[in-house]
Amino acid sequence: MVDKYKRQYGSGLEALSYLGQNYFNVDRSLIPDFLKLLRDDEHFDYCVDITAVHYPKREKQFDVFWILYSFPRNERIRVKTQIADGKSLPSAVPIWATANWLEREVYDMFGITFDGHPDLKRILLPDGWKGFPLRKDYDILKQDQEWVQINLGIESGQ
Amino acid sequence: MNALMSYFGSKQTPGVAGNQLWALIYIFIIFAGVAVIVICMNWLERKVLAHFQVRIGPMRVGPHGLLQPFADALKLLTKEDIIPQEADKVVFWMAPVIGLLAAFTVYIVIPFGPTQAVTDMNIGILFMLGVSSLGVLGIVTAGWASNSHYPLIGALRSSAQMVSYEVAMGLAVVSAILMTSLNRDGTGTLSMLGIVQAQQQQGIWFIFKFFPLGLIAFLIFAIAMVAETNRAPFDLPEAESELTAGFHTEYSGLRWSLFMLGEYAAMIAVSAIAVTLWLGGWMRPFPNGLAGAGWDFFFALWPGLTFIGLGGLAFLGVVRMPSAQFFKIQRVGLAIFALALAGLGGLLIAITIGAHYSQRNIIASTSAGIAYVYWFLLKVAVFMYLFIWYRATWPRYRFDQLMKVGWKVLLPISLGVLIVTAIVGMIL
């Protein structure tokens, strides 16, 4: 499988393995097609998780992961891509229905927008919240106090 | 004075005999009695439900929680009376009153004994069914007057439920009435007293007549009466974990307690109908099988023995209470209660023994009257316990399933039972 895709995509795709877990590191341009291919051809029909990691010092700051599982193969793989701040990714909702809330949470926590998502709004934090908490530059002590001031009438949440 | 004494020799209920004094006395006794029973039911429900659920229920307010209903009543009386701002005030006030009126008016014809009833209309059962249906009006007005979305939905659901089950109830009642017409003189009767007397004449409780027809009719009525009173498993309109909290959401304090009173009074009333129609009313068990003066005396001792037994149980509670100083006041209270119960039992036994040996009319008829009332209330008490048992055991029916049971299951069966009873009655 790996060789097939390496031949197909050439340098846009790397197949790696760490501690027995396989993952693909793909270029951002491959994203909706590669995931669709994995679902249709390789039967990775269960999207376990979609998540992101923030590396503020890198040029392409975010690592976005799709963790997939295939029932017939009994195998779990990760698909990893890097994007820069402010750029958006195509949504995986047309591919797996579960991506709806998972992508909303990534947006809520990191600020990564997904094009084509039916209802991209905050899920865990209140709607008017400013800031994206799981970014490394979000300081817990110096949070934006606007929301608590408007809605709770208190000076600050600290 | 004449009116007072003439009752003891009469063979009619005070209403029929024109004895206004005793009719008033009976009305007073009924009000007081229903209040006492509702208080007992409140305590019993909490205790019995708790024991079903491996807990012990209220234990602190009075020994074994016996004063809990009084504490609840006091709390409800002293609560703030909240009326929603947009509510229709007059209708809001009137709704529980309508419910109460409907629930209490039926007690006029309930026969606690052959002469122990306020009156005996010759359309007694029709009157009971008709007036108890007025309770639906109270519920609908309560839901409407609250001017809130959820009580309105709850009220409409509740009224739809009550109306649907009344049909099956009515048909089951008719098949019991049919059985009364199998008397020697061939005429049936709608009067409550007449129904029990018919069972007496035919020598069989209607639940056993034309077995299993009487039993099926009884069971249909038993199910329908649970739905009529909005009790589990048909309590969707008033359950807390459903979306709409029911027609009495906006009522607090005294008004809510009026609704609760009305609900319990309705429970007692429909149980009384069931007892009268199928279980022989005031008759003691085995009036034909175990006949004779000896058996009569034995069964006449039961009221007194029951109270002495209850006093004994209370005394057992006294003995088992921990002996710490903290519990002293509870021990004393429970001991007084036990003594009171035992004393009442002793008084009843004294009256029975007195009636057995003396010739005075007044004591004999008092003793007989007490016995009749006792057997009637005992059977009603069994139904009350069943109400609590159902609530503890079963989940709730969803509303559409509830309506399906009422219209698609109970109605055809009750129609069938009615037709078969009529045919069998004609043949035999």
Place this chain on the structure above:
Amino acid sequence: MNDRTDALSNLDLETPEKPYLDSNELIINMGPQHPATHGVLRVILKLDGEKVLGTECVIGYLHRGVEKIAENRTYTMFNPYVDRMDYVAAVSNGLGYCQAVEKLLNVEAPPRANYIRVILTELNRIASHQLWLGTHALDIGAMTPLFYTFRDREEILKIFEKYCGARLTTHAFRIGGCQYETYAGFEKDVKNFLAFFPPKIDEYEELLTGNRIWIERTKNVGVISAKDAIAFGVTGPVLRASGVKWDIRKAQPYANYADFDFEIPIGQNGDTYDRYIVRMIEMRQSLRIIEQAINGIPEGPIMAKVPKVIKPPVGEIYHSIEAPKGELGYFIVSDGSTQPYRVRVRPPSFVNLQALDIMVRGMLVADVVAVIGTLDIVLGEVDR
């Protein structure tokens, strides 16, 4: 599979609080404080009369920022935090996290530690299912099973208390194994429980399984097909009741689960009744596992050789276990320091709750409460 995603479009909610009495569609709010939603969950229902046209869940009332906290704690310090997410099945959370970090460190917990872990995790699975059963039955109206299950759950919590000192948020395991040796009398207690419990499951089943009212309330309520379940990423008993025979303990065994012989129950219809039956059978199978484990527990150390200061090499790892609610996964990114760079918890209840929308379409309002109960969600896990 794609037509489902069209149905996920949001409800057009301008003012969700105001109900419209005279239009055909009604918007009703099951607010955050509600006796039937297990925790602070807000469900906005769009109704046509009594039928549900769509729902929208508003969550986040219990969001405590656990993932952000993880970035400021060392690996060992973060261990107690994971219990607080799914507080009902705290032992499973701890197991998943400790195993994920052990994988990152490339160490294996010794077999004795694994056996102890399995016993405690399966006991916790039974406790979690008991709590589920009590609250689910209460939502549908049967008040009594709640008290029975809580009474029996006490026995399990007593064992936990004797083992690690806490009943609910146990913090039972450490990275590398277990810290506490089994206390004197552990074996006797567990064997007593194994003898004590099967009649209790029979008691619960007697009250509910054959009960006509229960069957009518739960059959064909909240049906989700296997295809939809996989598309929505639903896992755990919900997936198994839809007919997919998949359990991580069998598919990708961890912690010596391959040593034990047990069955995975599946259902046919994917409705609430099947989920109920699946969970009851799971409780019995857990008893089987515990019995095999307690009879075959090996001697040996309970803690692997783990350095005092845990500094895993740079890398990422994803490890998941079969928690009572579904697939609980930990995705840990390490940058070589003592504090994790990113900990992502894949909560089963969060993903299962997403499926609520399609499960209640076309059902009546009273069924929404039943379906929320049958999904077995814990808001601590949904919101983290």
